[in-house]
Amino acid sequence: MIIRIKHFVFTSILLGVLIACEKNEKNENVTATDKLDSESDFTGGTIVFKSGFQGNTIVGPYGTNAQREDIIGLESGNDWTSTLQDGTPFNDFHINYESGNNNDRKASIVMAPNVDPALNAKVLQCEIKNATTCYAPDQSYPNGLCKARIAGELIANPATKPKEYYQKIKVYFPQWETLEQSTAPELYRWFILFEYGNDNDLQNINQAFKASLRITKSIPGNTGPLRFYIKGENCINGGASWSKAWEELNTNFQVPTNTWMTLEIYIKEGNADNGKFYVAVTPTGGKTIVVFNKTGYTYNSSLSKTPDGIEEFNALKLYCSDDVVKAFTSQGRTLKVLFDDLEIWQNRSLKI
Secondary structure, three states: OOOOOOOOOOOOHHHHHHHOOHHHOOOOOOOEEOOOEOOOOEEOOEEEEEEOOOOOOEEEEOOOOOOEEEEEOEEOOEEOOHHHHOOOOEEEEEEEOOOOOOOOEEEEEEEOOOOOHHHOOEEEEEEEOOOOEEEOOOOOOOOOEEEEEEEEEEEEOOOOOOOEEEEEEEEEOOOOHHHHOOOOOOOOOOEEEEEEEEOOOHHHHHHOEEEEEEEEOOOOOOOOOOEEEEEEEEEEHHHOEEEEEEEEEEOOOOOOOOOEEEEEEEEEOOOOOOOEEEEEEEEOOOOOEEEEEEEOOOOOOOOOOOOOOOOEEEEEEEEEEHHHHHHHHOOOOOEEEEEEEEEEEEOOEEOO
């Protein structure tokens, strides 16, 4: 089956693969894992960039592209333009919406919830009211499919693509008991919180790879606690679809709602023996829990060239099928995720 790919034409071909083909999402045959280790364990490295969305940080225009915005501003010597994109492994950052307008989806700097307003504590809020990228009915989706996206896309400099990537970020899911009480995400549907893409060369698209951190249920289509899930995929069929390389579902850790948690995410470019996708969570007031420490390919196993670093990171992301959005709107609520205290590191390595 050829799946139609509909997305904005971007100036960088690196973005094409993460935007295309998501219509082919599947979540079957997941092997549950038990990974409740004691504490994240990293060594070395330097902080390339950090932001708590304070100072004069704002979300503003990104050129004339109506489907992109930028985060700009300075906080404690960290500038979203000069610090993050000049003299680091990266040369571009922007927010990608793909479709719609600010009545449908929006990223903005807002006051932190449950904090004394006098402290002027600000966070990045991403909210989605409508899923506006839609596909006509076909064999896979008789009723059609719509999706929505807010993605903070960090692009590596081609000359300095990192082979290891580490980030730390705080995340808050307000009123996400709404999602627990719904049947979303349903089978073959999705919610993605972080994603990276490797070797996204549209001239040789079948050698592209992506991996993502998602939120799902132990059994898709049921009500119940939210779980973290990771998935690595190879691009196939000339970019029309994706083939599952690996996946893991953690059924032991329940994703907390209405409270802050810190996520540590680490990627190491490597093969079946030394590639890594690592995720640790520290709920407010709790201990650090390693929810995934996956060893496996973090590039396409059919890659014909020597791996030379990772190209694109969606450091913060709301990307979901319309059933997730409707779970909130059907209850008179809006799908929101809050982000704070982003740190991006260089040359930081995992000990274990």
